[in-house]
Each structure stands twice: as C-alpha cells, then as structure tokens.
Amino acid sequence: MADEATTRWLDEREQAVWREFLVATLMLWERLARELADAGLSMPEYELLVRLSEAPGWQLRMSDLAGGLVSSRSRLTHTIGRMEARGLVERRACPSDKRGVLAAMTEAGYQVLVDAAPTHVTGVREHLFDHLTAEQVDSLGAAMGQVGRHLREA
Amino acid sequence: MADEATTRWLDEREQAVWREFLVATLMLWERLARELADAGLSMPEYELLVRLSEAPGWQLRMSDLAGGLVSSRSRLTHTIGRMEARGLVERRACPSDKRGVLAAMTEAGYQVLVDAAPTHVTGVREHLFDHLTAEQVDSLGAAMGQVGRHLREA
DNA sequence: CGGGAATAGTTGAAATCTAAACGGTCTTGG
DNA sequence: CCAAGACCGTTTAGATTTCAACTATTCCCG
Structure with missing residues (x-):
C-alpha cells in the first residue's frame, strides 16, 4: 500500500x-470517564442516553444509534443489554421493520442522565473549553468537521 | 460537585x-486501528514500539512507558506480556531499582515497527493532516498542548 | 538505624470489546 | 412472483481492559 520509499x-x-x-x-477521555463513573455511567453509555434524549419518543433504531455513536452493532447490542438489565433503557419491537429493534430510554434512564449531566458538562468545560480561545474552538470545530466528513465517506 | 443550578x-x-x-x-482511531491491524499491531502496541525506538538502548522503565502512553500500569503489564510472547519486546532487570523492570524492543519488534510505519503514517496524513490547513494544524497543536498540560497537572 | 508510608510491577477475576458466523426479514432484478 | 443478496440485530468465543488485591523494594522521617 504505502512503501518505505514513497x-x-x-x-x-x-x-x-x-x-x-x-x-x-x-x-481527556480518561478523566471524563473517571468523573462519570461516580454517576455510574461510562462515556459510551452517557452519549447513548444523550442521543436517546434528543430523539422523538426517546427512542431510536439500534443501527441508527450505533451509527451516531460510532459503535459496532455488536458492541451496541451488549451495551444496551447491560443498560436494559439496569432499567435505564428498554427494547421495543419496530413497527415498520420486523428485523428492527428500538432502543428506548426509560424514566429511570432519564434521571440517571439528568444526574450525570452537570458533572460531565462541567468536566468538558474545565478540561477542554476553558483552555481554548474562541479562535481555537472555531478552528477545532472546522478541522474535526472536515475530518469527520472525510471518514464518513471513505 | 456541579449542581444543576450553577x-x-x-x-x-x-x-x-x-x-x-x-x-x-x-x-479516526477506528480507521487507523483497522489499517494497523494488517500489520498485526494495535494502536497502543504501535505507540509502545515508537516510544521504545526513541529511547536510549531501545528500553524504558515500565512506569515511564506507561506514563508516556497514558496507560495504566496494569494494562501495560498485560500488553508487554503479550508482546513478549510474540518476541517483539523483552523484559530486563533494572540495575538501579530492584523493583523496576525495563521493557526493551527486540530486533524483531523493530522490524514489525518498520513494516507498519509507512502504512500508519500514510493513514495519519490521509485521514487527518490532509484535511487541515496550516493554521488549523498550529491551532490544534496549541490547543491540545494546553489541554494536555492542564491534565498532567491535575 | 527502624518502621511506616509510598512506589513498582504483577496477578487474577470480572467486565467489556472484537470478530466471525448465524437466523430472520427485507428488497430487488428478472 | 421469487430467488439471490443485502440488511438487522444477536450470539458466541476469544481477546483485551479494568479493578482490587498483593509482593517486593525504596523512601522518609523521627
């Protein structure tokens, strides 16, 4: 593919x-994960609840959720399974596609998210945004946006 | 710590x-990991070999290595164990501290690194730097530098 | 010097993630 | 209409990571 000379x-x-x-x-990831652990959530679990909280009816198709979270379908299955056992989330049949499964956030899941959010957002501020100028924020956003678009295509 | 109101x-x-x-x-991480897998290395393993290749005598104390790689000591122990079993690395006694262990890259480890490097570096270019302007590179470097310094202190 | 606290690294078990294969369901070209 | 192939989510096994002890050594301070 890429050899030594070229x-x-x-x-x-x-x-x-x-x-x-x-x-x-x-x-940064490690630090935020440690802070979130006090609330009983991992980073992926937190992001998962955020996605569901933004979705109509607090529910999303498994594969849409996996896509948004940059997670393999397999990993999402395991994560949802564990969170379902804790009562944070539940599975529902998908009306329009019998293969499909909807992951839905429960009231208990919402409470856990609400409890965790202030600490997590404060962490993102203190450990990331507080150290960036406005220009650096813009630049970072533009840069990551381009990188993300590229990787989504290829 | 951070309550809802403040x-x-x-x-x-x-x-x-x-x-x-x-x-x-x-x-980005997932993509680079997939590309590196063809060379038989994970991202942490690749970075580990890079660090050793830069160290005098191709060797480093376990805890220095763990610090540089942002890895727990436990994880490094396991990783080195697996790499040692593959012959990429070997353990040596530390002369100055009987508790200590030196991780040393072998010739075989160096060969694996040399094989993997072109593909990996090309990936970093194609998936990251090629999408950034010179200003964005500077900004990213400054931003991450500050974030890193902050997290190293706290 | 001596003993308590800190440090280095390892261990083993439990939790999580990866990778490949599988059973249903949808979709589409002929 | 109907196979062939794609897609959805799950399963299982194996690899990796985390977490909490644990041993051995060094450091520090009285």
Missing part, C-alpha cells in the same frame, strides 16, 4: 502535533 | 464542536 512522512512539527493530540485526547 | 452549560456551538470532536476522534 511515504510522505510527518515533519517534526506534525509529529509533535499528532502526539500531543493523541496524548491529550486519551487523558 | 453548571455552566455548553452553548449550541460548543455542543456541536464537542460532538464533532468526539465522533471524528472515534472514527
């Missing part, structure tokens, strides 16, 4: 940016 | 940036 290597600046991106992203 | 919520722009950051980062 590879466009990263220059030192790019290497440094890439490493800082990797490291900061990992630390 | 939380500084994210405005719509910030929410959008945060979500795009999360999603793009996950997609």
Whole structure:
C-alpha cells in the first residue's frame, strides 16, 4: 500500500502535533470517564442516553444509534443489554421493520442522565473549553468537521 | 460537585464542536486501528514500539512507558506480556531499582515497527493532516498542548 | 538505624470489546 | 412472483481492559 520509499512522512512539527493530540485526547477521555463513573455511567453509555434524549419518543433504531455513536452493532447490542438489565433503557419491537429493534430510554434512564449531566458538562468545560480561545474552538470545530466528513465517506 | 443550578452549560456551538470532536476522534482511531491491524499491531502496541525506538538502548522503565502512553500500569503489564510472547519486546532487570523492570524492543519488534510505519503514517496524513490547513494544524497543536498540560497537572 | 508510608510491577477475576458466523426479514432484478 | 443478496440485530468465543488485591523494594522521617 504505502512503501518505505514513497511515504510522505510527518515533519517534526506534525509529529509533535499528532502526539500531543493523541496524548491529550486519551487523558481527556480518561478523566471524563473517571468523573462519570461516580454517576455510574461510562462515556459510551452517557452519549447513548444523550442521543436517546434528543430523539422523538426517546427512542431510536439500534443501527441508527450505533451509527451516531460510532459503535459496532455488536458492541451496541451488549451495551444496551447491560443498560436494559439496569432499567435505564428498554427494547421495543419496530413497527415498520420486523428485523428492527428500538432502543428506548426509560424514566429511570432519564434521571440517571439528568444526574450525570452537570458533572460531565462541567468536566468538558474545565478540561477542554476553558483552555481554548474562541479562535481555537472555531478552528477545532472546522478541522474535526472536515475530518469527520472525510471518514464518513471513505 | 456541579449542581444543576450553577453548571455552566455548553452553548449550541460548543455542543456541536464537542460532538464533532468526539465522533471524528472515534472514527479516526477506528480507521487507523483497522489499517494497523494488517500489520498485526494495535494502536497502543504501535505507540509502545515508537516510544521504545526513541529511547536510549531501545528500553524504558515500565512506569515511564506507561506514563508516556497514558496507560495504566496494569494494562501495560498485560500488553508487554503479550508482546513478549510474540518476541517483539523483552523484559530486563533494572540495575538501579530492584523493583523496576525495563521493557526493551527486540530486533524483531523493530522490524514489525518498520513494516507498519509507512502504512500508519500514510493513514495519519490521509485521514487527518490532509484535511487541515496550516493554521488549523498550529491551532490544534496549541490547543491540545494546553489541554494536555492542564491534565498532567491535575 | 527502624518502621511506616509510598512506589513498582504483577496477578487474577470480572467486565467489556472484537470478530466471525448465524437466523430472520427485507428488497430487488428478472 | 421469487430467488439471490443485502440488511438487522444477536450470539458466541476469544481477546483485551479494568479493578482490587498483593509482593517486593525504596523512601522518609523521627
């Protein structure tokens, strides 16, 4: 695919940016996960509840949910299974497609989300946005938007 | 910690940036991981070999390595164990501290790294840097640098 | 010097994630 | 209409990660 001779290597600046991106992203993720753990949720579980809270009827098709969360269908099945056992979510038959399954947030799930949200949002502020200028926020948004669009196509 | 009333919520722009950051980062990670899998390495394993390749004598203390990789000590122990079984790495006694262990890259490990590097670097270029302007690269580097510094302190 | 606290790394079990294969259901071209 | 193929979600097994002990060593302070 890419052989030694024709590879466009990263220059030192790019290497440094890439490493800082990797490291900061990992630390940020780990930190937010630790804070969320106090509320009894993992990052993916929190994002999942957020998606459902925004959906009409607090429910979404499994595969739409998986797509939005950048999760494999298999992983989502497991995650929903665990959350269903805790009563945060429930499965419903999909009226329009007998293959389909709807994941729906319960009232208990909504309560857990409401409890976790202030701490989580505060964490995102304190650990990310508070350290960025307005220009950096715009730049980050534009950059990640482009990267995301590219990866969604390919 | 942060209660409902005093939380500084994210405005719509910030929410959008945060979500795009999360999603793009996950997609990027997943894509690079898939490409690296062809070379028989996971992302953490690749980064681990890179760190060792930069270290004097191709070796580092376990905890220094864990710190650099943003990995728990336990995870590193397991990862090194598996890589040692594959012959990519070996453990050595630490001369200065009898508690310590040095992780050292083998010649075979170096070969695997050299094989994987072109594909991986090309992926980082194609999926990240090729979509960023020079200004966005600078901005991203500065932003992640600040976030990283903050998280290292706290 | 001595003992308590901190540090380094490992261990083993439980939780989570990945990967491949499977059973239903839909869809579409002929 | 009806097979062939695509799609949906699940399942299972294996790999990886987390979490909480645990051992051994070093550090620190009286």
